[in-house]
Amino acid sequence: MKTGARSLAGRAALFSTSLLWGTSFVILKNTLESVGPLWILAIRFTMAALLLGLFAGKRLLRLSKQQKRGGALMGLCLAAAYILQTYGLRYTTPGKNAFLTAVYCVMVPFLAWGIYRRKPKLQHVLAAFLCLAGIGFVSLQGGESGFNKGDALTLSCGLFYALQIIVVEEYGGGQGDALSLSVLQFAVAAIVCWLGALPLEAPPVSVPADAWFSIAYMGLVCTGLCFFLEAWGMQYTPSSTAAVIMTLESLFGTLTSVLFYHERVTAKLLLGFALIFVSVLMAETGLHLFKKNDEKT
DSSP states (O other): OOHHHHHHHHHHHHHHHHHHHHHHHHHHHHHTTTSOHHHHHHHHHHHHHHHHHHHHGGGGGGOOHHHHHHHHHHHHHHHHHHHHHHHHHHHSOHHHHHHHHTTHHHHHHHHHHHHHOOOOOHHHHHHHHHHHHHHHHHHTOOGGGSSOHHHHHHHHHHHHHHHHHHHHHHHTTTTSOHHHHHHHHHHHHHHHHHHHHHHHSOOOOSOOHHHHHHHHIIIIIIIIIHHHHHHHHHTTSOHHHHHHHHTHHHHHHHHHHHHHSOOOOOHHHHHHHHHHHHHHHHHHHGGGGGSOOOOOO
């Protein structure tokens, strides 16, 4: 495949990943009506771990002790993030859940500051202020659409998503087998969710067929397949471009919520979403957001 074709295919893979992840919010919201959050996550992570494990094979045995420790920490952070996000979705709309989750991109530089003493750049400070302003407009909604415990849980999940990225940087950046680490990560997250689901939630009974199909879609497609698409697409796409494409997840999440969940979008909510979206872009790309991209692929 020629360079230009690979570049286009890489962008298409990332775009597809964002689209698929965006659809998962409405699908998960509807599935929560018949299956508990921990059961959904336990099955979802188990499916993803088994699917990727088929491709990883014996490579899993070659992970070092440090990488195993990192994979386990990644799984713990991922489990906490998904649990908070999924419980949050019970009490808020898919659109708000999608956008409020995205603030983890803004949190990462400040967590790195606290952990690694790397002072955040001006772009990160500005992004944080924009993000806070956006959250403010989201929370200023009146009545039932205002800021609620679902929104608070969703914002909390962003902290663990950010921590997961910090752990990935520490244990997986440039040295680890990304596929094997992901298998371990999903396996640990599955164990955590099974340990919570079995004693805390009643086993799902009389579950409609479409709910099982939705769980399979989220486990095999939104988790397993999307990992492959993201990892492959990043090989042929500049990081600044990839960051912009991946932030489309929140937009797709809101669009599918409006179309299929009939979410009511007000002017204040739109302004809040817009500010959060710009803050995420600024945190990911900095001044590249406002400059012509001259990076060669």
